[in-house]
Amino acid sequence: MKIRLASSITHDSIVDGPGLRTVIWTQGCNHNCLGCHNPETHPLNGGFETSTEEIIEKLKNIKLQKGITFSGGEPFIQPKACSEIARFCHSIGWDVWTYTGYTYEQLLNENNPLWNEFLEQIDVLIDGPFILEKKDLTLLYRGSSNQRIIDIKKSKKNNNIILWEE
Ligand code: SF4
Known part of the structure; x- marks a missing residue:
């Protein structure tokens, strides 16, 4: 399946979630955050x-990663391709984190089957647009204080938003 990336895959990142992580930089964003x-x-x-097949082949050669992080750009613009890559990552024991400029509530309310399919594959979602007035360089894994690090599995189970804890 085709997918557009902004730049090539990064591995061993320590700033896009816990542990050593591989980052997929998706191309395309409609949020226009100042x-x-x-x-x-x-x-x-x-x-x-590029293609999901090509990315998966590359991922097979990357060792010692705790997980993958989808960043961008807006990963939810290409949900089907991201789901496919995320599914592969779970199959090799990696966890899946995703950044999005949408809030979790917006993603749920849309009830878009492709978004739901991608959400199924996400363990942790860092949600919401970047808001310049709320910029805070001390925040872990986030740019502004409105953004939340949501534990999606726990949130679904509890039917309530549960924030991720280290
Ligand atoms: S901060 Fe993220 S969501 Fe906002 S415009 Fe930039 S890439 Fe898009």
């Missing part, structure tokens, strides 16, 4: 096209 650090990831036709 002060965004990655404006080059916004055009839907920017970056470059």
